[in-house]
Amino acid sequence: MKRLKVDSVIIGGGMIGLALACGLARRGQQVAVIERHKQPELPQQPALRVSALSHRSRSLLKGLDVWSKVEGFRTGPYQAMHVWDKDNAATIHFDAKEVNQQDIGAIAENAVVEHFLWQVAEEAGVHIIEAEKWQLRTPVSEQQEHPNDPVRLMTNDYEIDAGMLFGADGARSRVRQLADLPITFWDYEQQGIVANIRTEQPHQGVARQVFLPSGPLALLPTYDSHLCSIVWSADTEVAAELMALADNPEKFAWRVQIASDNVLGHCQLDSEVAAFPLRMQYARQWYAGSTVLMGDAAHSIHPLAGQGANLGFADVDTWLRLLDEGLTGQRLFAAYQRERKADSLVMISAMEAFKCGFGSSNPALKLIRAAAFALPAAIAPVKRKFVQKALGY
The missing domain is CATH 3.30.9.10 (D-Amino Acid Oxidase, subunit A, domain 2)
Incomplete structure (x- = not known):
């Protein structure tokens, strides 16, 4: 069995986990990613799953030297x-x-973004470990009692000691479950x-x-x-x-x-x-011990406005910015949760309001939503605010 000592281990090698890995590696960290699937091939035909990437998301990918690769492969503004x-x-x-x-x-294909993030991550020295199963040997209770001790994980081939554990493993996050971080959800x-x-x-x-x-x-x-x-x-x-x-x-x-x-x-x-x-869900607590959630592990929303990937990239962008500002430990965890949880809840609430308002045949709600359409169309500052939100700011 190989032993690996890293600053951060990330569970989940999708777009969000790989973006985080690239960002941490660029800041001098040793990083490992555990992902059950192989690197996605560049699809020969346009893939079905796409994301409407905001300016903020693209700015993050540009900073990771990924966007120039994605932009040239079936991506349309x-x-x-x-x-x-x-x-x-x-x-x-x-x-x-x-x-x-x-x-x-x-509009970019998710598989294309993942492919090039994986490529850049490997070039940056990120250890990407393909493993169907992994075990957490340092439960959250121990992480909280001994915050300076490493978090230990094991796969069939590796024993990994890490300073931080990130859960970027999707809406059904096993990391979130093991950390006993409660969620609110509805179908x-x-x-x-x-x-x-x-x-x-x-x-x-x-x-x-x-x-x-x-x-x-x-x-x-x-x-x-x-x-x-x-x-x-x-x-x-x-x-x-x-x-x-x-x-x-x-x-x-x-x-x-x-x-x-x-x-x-x-x-x-x-x-x-x-x-x-x-289904919609959000974690009521985003961290415990040395474990932090990102992307769909922390929040998943209705695809109404195509904001799911953008919320996840904003998580990564915020974490990296807070690191650059010199925050560490509990101050870093608390600042990250405070900023990202608030932004995510605003988006979740807006999507739920849209879903309820436009999914109803109630005549009164029909009048309200007609007025809701008229408001931004008639008031220029309101309309500009809508566009700025779509840009990711």
């Missing part, structure tokens, strides 16, 4: 957002020009249906989202002017209907076309169709 309500004529249009920016964000009783759709009309770099009675449908513009990545957050019954059409490309594309009010003309299915369950 979008300059505007168009949101409307299927039940009435209410609509909002946001444009990057309103805040003197060239774009609002960029949306929805499925996220994802697919790539080829459109008759060019998307013109506009991200579109229509609110339907069964849930929102987003059409995200890709690098190809006639290809959109869709995320349809549909109630369970409608989701089952859509998945039943997965083997009937024409009918599936027709449902998307009708649901989106023919906004991009005739639609064709250009990929397989996949589904994933939607």
